[in-house]
Amino acid sequence: MMNSIQVKEASTRLKKIEGQIRGIMKMIEDKRYCIDILSQTRAVVSGIRKVEDIIMQGHLQTCVSASMKSDNEQDKNQKIKEIMDVLSKFRKGG
Amino acid sequence: MMNSIQVKEASTRLKKIEGQIRGIMKMIEDKRYCIDILSQTRAVVSGIRKVEDIIMQGHLQTCVSASMKSDNEQDKNQKIKEIMDVLSKFRKGG
Amino acid sequence: MMNSIQVKEASTRLKKIEGQIRGIMKMIEDKRYCIDILSQTRAVVSGIRKVEDIIMQGHLQTCVSASMKSDNEQDKNQKIKEIMDVLSKFRKGG
Amino acid sequence: MMNSIQVKEASTRLKKIEGQIRGIMKMIEDKRYCIDILSQTRAVVSGIRKVEDIIMQGHLQTCVSASMKSDNEQDKNQKIKEIMDVLSKFRKGG
Numbered sequence: 001m002m003n004s005i006q007v008k009e010a011s012t013r014l015k016k017i018e019g020q021i022r023g024i025m026k027m028i029e030d031k032r033y034c035i036d037i038l039s040q041t042r043a044v045v046s047g048i049r050k051v052e053d054i055i056m057q058g059h060l061q062t063c064v065s066a067s068m069k070s071d072n073e074q075d076k077n078q079k080i081k082e083i084m085d086v087l088s089k090f091r092k093g094g
Numbered sequence: 095m096m097n098s099i100q101v102k103e104a105s106t107r108l109k110k111i112e113g114q115i116r117g118i119m120k121m122i123e124d125k126r127y128c129i130d131i132l133s134q135t136r137a138v139v140s141g142i143r144k145v146e147d148i149i150m151q152g153h154l155q156t157c158v159s160a161s162m163k164s165d166n167e168q169d170k171n172q173k174i175k176e177i178m179d180v181l182s183k184f185r186k187g188g
Numbered sequence: 189m190m191n192s193i194q195v196k197e198a199s200t201r202l203k204k205i206e207g208q209i210r211g212i213m214k215m216i217e218d219k220r221y222c223i224d225i226l227s228q229t230r231a232v233v234s235g236i237r238k239v240e241d242i243i244m245q246g247h248l249q250t251c252v253s254a255s256m257k258s259d260n261e262q263d264k265n266q267k268i269k270e271i272m273d274v275l276s277k278f279r280k281g282g
Numbered sequence: 283m284m285n286s287i288q289v290k291e292a293s294t295r296l297k298k299i300e301g302q303i304r305g306i307m308k309m310i311e312d313k314r315y316c317i318d319i320l321s322q323t324r325a326v327v328s329g330i331r332k333v334e335d336i337i338m339q340g341h342l343q344t345c346v347s348a349s350m351k352s353d354n355e356q357d358k359n360q361k362i363k364e365i366m367d368v369l370s371k372f373r374k375g376g
Binding site for chain 3: 283284289292293296297299300303304306307310311313316317319320321323324326327330331333334337338340341345364367368371372
């Protein structure tokens with residue numbers, strides 16, 4: 001779970017990304033140069049990654065940490081599996 | 095440059111992504127499970143990539159193709175440099 | 189730390205990757221088609237990723253798990269920072 | 283196709299990568315710290331990427347450039363398809 005500072009930072013970043021998406025739609029309508037549009041799509045991906053880092057940090061600090069502290073082996077293995085899945089998706093996704 | 099079909103497809107996808115971004119903001123407010131939020135951020139990245147593929151395809155079919163057909167070596171080298179830069183950014187970005 | 193099964197699997201995969209690297213050197217000497225060579229370099233990257241997954245899994249199961257169980261907050265934060273760094277590198281690297 | 287300078291540079295880099303792979307095998311045997319081993323696997327991926335850039339640059343300068351200059355639309359489309367496939371693999375692979 002994210003703490004309130006993390007929630008606020010993630011929300012602010014997402015708000016900015018929403019504006020960037022609209023900017024890209026405008027660039028496409030205006031038939032701007034493809035390479036310039038791609039710079040903006042990359043900025044969106046970069047922004048999403050920062051949001052993901054905030055989410056992941058919150059997750060490790062709370063849920064993962066708690067389940068590793070407990071003696072519930074099944075829960076611990078589940079959390080490790082989730083982290084591995086996230087790692088795998090992060091490497092595929094961008 | 096993109097043709098009109100490509101413009102339309104890219105715009106439709108961006109519209110959908112805009113909605114997904116708002117959905118993620120809502121999930122964060124609702125304190126949803128981090129791993130579920132990360133699934134949605136990955137869907138956004140995946141959507142952006144599809145938009146980028148459309149843009150890149152349009153670019154190769156028109157600008158790159160035209161400049162390689164011409165005898166302007168400087169312009170040709172410039173286009174190759176741009177493709178290499180895009181490749182490099184694509185690999186970093188996600 | 190990896191257990192003995194993980195060590196063995198990682199070593200076997202690295203041995204195979206070593207062979208693939210030599211194969212790529214041969215393909216380059218033989219002036220094979222660029223796109224075919226790129227398929228092989230991608231196979232190497234894919235192989236390395238599997239090795240990294242094994243290493244990361246071992247790391248989470250042992251070191252990270254142990255430090256989160258302890259009451260050493262500094263060590264716990266250090267481990268979280270390391271995971272975030274790995275995530276960041278994984279996303280940049282390929 | 284790569285020119286002779288590109289062939290030489292790619293070969294030198296692959297030779298170095300081969301050594302790095304052997305170094306990683308040694309680190310695993312020596313039960314070195316997981317995060318340190320992951321730094322080395324990332325160095326390999328980074329090295330492979332540089333080799334791929336050299337190959338791709340050669341490919342664009344020769345084969346792609348030639349086929350775009352010709353009036354063979356089918357060949358041109360085939361080359362564009364290949365570049366798009368490479369882009370897609372590069373984004374997945376690391």
